[in-house]
Amino acid sequence: MYSALLPDRLPWYIAGPALGLLVVGFFLLTNQPLGATGAYVETARTVRRQTGAVTWRAFYFVGIALGGYIAVQLKDIGFDPRTGYDILVDEGAGNLGLSLPAAAALIFAGAIVMGYGARMAGGCTSGHGICGTAQRSPASWAAMITFMATAVMTTFVINQF
């Protein structure tokens, strides 16, 4: 037996400042913020071999998945094949008990709205929510306050079912 290198959940007061240091470190190296929306956009452009595609953002995209995979390997749970949406698909108290196709449709619709909104706003939770706010950008603060508010309201509605 070996004990896991990572706890089941790294406390927020370690993980938060660690993300902050990554943002600062990346600025020190490249003078660029680390938004994930741009990573999706540039990955799509890189795969299509469009001219002017920012390839490092595609590397960043792959890196996120790779780093996540490594981290779960260092936990007790490891790589864990599952739906990932227990609250939506499982029966039981507090769960929605949706069929798999219904859950997939809801998630797909949500993801499309999320992607469309992120591109329109020019950033997501990492782009506006961390990198933009850290640059003291009023637009990013406004976007973050707005998406926090609508996300909390939407979750309130979901919790009524």
Added chain:
Amino acid sequence: MNRSAKLNLVGLLFGAGFGFVLAAANLHEYATIHNMLSLEEFDVFGLMGGAIGVSLPLLWILERRGTRTALGGTLTLARSKPQRHHIVGGALFGIGWALSGTCPAPALVMLASGAGLAIVTVTGLFVGLGLRDAQTSRTNGTATAGDGEHREVVTTSR
């Protein structure tokens, strides 16, 4: 190694670092985001606050000192005025975030951790981003790059 190869390597490493921390803090779990947005758990708000609390003052100091970055010239921060698209886009993003229970970076970690339905989330994100890009190109506009996203950097000193 040329500049573009260095940038790719830095991108891969920092992506891995970002994904690692997100996974370590369980941000790739639907329940973590759902409990946060149900206002039942403070942790993710604390995490975001911690990230901003560390990076905001450090970037401010580095900007004031006119720090030279390794690959991108003098450190410059972007500050824009809030416009309608920030608010409308942000509002839509929040609704989608709550429905899918994850945001763009954690969705990739979710997939990498074995969550099968995350493939639906990641695909949907690409579709949504593409829809907006298609719309802006039809209206001859350019897609918005916000202050947290990639921008061209003037590497010559001004």
